[in-house]
Amino acid sequence: MADAALEIDDREAAARARLSGDWTLVGLTRTDGVCADFRAREARLRDLTQRGAHWDLRAIDRLDSVGAVLLWRTWGRAWPAALEVSEAHRRVLEHAAQLPEPVTGRAPREPFPVTLTLGRLGLRALSNLTGLIALIGQMVLDFAWLCAHPRDIPWREFSANLYKSGAQALPVTALVGFLIGVVLSYLTSLQLKAFGADVFIVNLLGISIVRELGPVLVAVLVAGRSGSAMTAQIGVMRVTEEIDALATMGISRTLRLVLPKVAALAIALPLLVIWCSSAGILGGMVAANLQMDLAYGFFIDTLPRAVPVANLWIGLGKGFVFGILIALVACHFGLKVRPNTESLSAKTTTSVVTSITVVILVDAVFAILTRNVGMPG
């Protein structure tokens, strides 16, 4: 294959441009540093057009639409006065000649961009809120239906979800809980030692882990682990039309997909909270023993007196509510995925961010509502 070649004959008053070789994508862009080369050639062709050159295209071997569009553009979107070209190549050029003129001018800008953006944001938040409420309503209806028709309870989906988001999360929640317990114990023991209040480490660790850190840590971990997986799974089922397939079989998507996930997390999360809190207290106990020589027996003996059992119930209650919220948010955004990859990734991100934010908001509400409960008297 030959490169695109251009010979210019300047001897006469009107220049003669003789084109030969391959005026194709490959022929025009083969040389290295192609970009500058291509632009330079374009400029030279434009210059020739302005001088009213005589165009001789008969020596061109191959002409494809890149070559044709290049010539047509440099001719200023009009046939030159003097042109010699073979019949086949003229047809290629005619295709380029039928191109619509470029539209000039940009789309008009919207007035008050800040107001519009804020308004859109607010409306979107509102539609997400109503969507979530509708989903909760649907859940309640499905639950009532299942109470009346216990044969339809999706046990298999429920147990699969329980295993995936509960049992498989055990190692990571234990590890994180243990390490947080160690860190917390080390840092507070330094302070407590200064005041000679070593024994209060049990109260501090017990209350903070059982009541606050355990549930929030587990919720954040599960939102990142299972929440994202749920959104992605339902989202891909949307993309591949599996959800539509379910609908045509007369199977409720909320009953079969959403409800088992919500129920599984509502059961799994409180259990994980107990598991993670135990690991945290164990970590704290080990660290306190190493740092302050606090005996294990003393720690275990003091714990029930320092931490009233109400705290455990608060922790479990939080776990239950967080589990339901995480699953609902994940399923809500999963069902909102539009059938393209961009939307899938955006909705998965939004799902995780929203569920973690919601968990922390609800945790604050819990803290205010239960401020008089469970404190050692």
Added chain:
Amino acid sequence: MSAPSTPPAIEIRGLWTRYGETVIHRDIDLAVPVGEMLGLVGGSGSGKTTLLREIVGLLAPSQGTVRVFGHAVLDPDASVRRMVRRRFSMLFQQGALFSALSVYDNVAFPLRELRVFDEAMIRDLVLLKLAMVELEPRHGRLMPAELSGGMIKRVALARALAMEPELLVLDEPTAGLDPDRSENFVKLIRTLQKELGFTVVMVTHDLDTLVGLATRIAVLADQRIVACGTPAEVVAVDHPFIRNFFCSERAANALQKGKA
């Protein structure tokens, strides 16, 4: 068109494909001269699509070589590989459009990747390609999810043609289209081939498509190519698969229509 010195568009020599103990292809030789339209047929699971993927370099054969325009598609030199890959395009069965990009951006994508053209030039080229596959400029704003099956094929074809390929590889070009649309699509490819002169290799199940497009047919059965030649030559070969595939009543009708 093909002088003796120019290498064939595709040249397969001594190709074997094995998955563990299973042999898919046993010592296959195949050459496709420039400008030809070859149809590859065979029963389900005979390894047609595997062979196609080996031709475009998505899969490496267990043994043997595949050369496209005289260069190995899996050449160890990356610059040779890139150069070869720029000379052919593949049309995937489901279109394989980028779902996050609009129709316009899908067609513009390979052109932008070259980093040679400015946006105005790309715009002209994209509109030209869309016009070639009989789509209008306003269709450029649509997203792949909003397209019908026939339109997805057209956009995928426009994207494949954007790189001005000398070889077009088609995987089931008319699968999933109704007979009317599939006939239009076959006509479209035939017109474009006449105009642009590219070589075509395709895998198809559909006899109408095969007869409408292929100038030569290769039959893949029993792990090897049992027949390769013009449609008339292939039909004359005595092999159980060929008898089954071509000699039914439906096939006779399609062949008759192809001749007319």
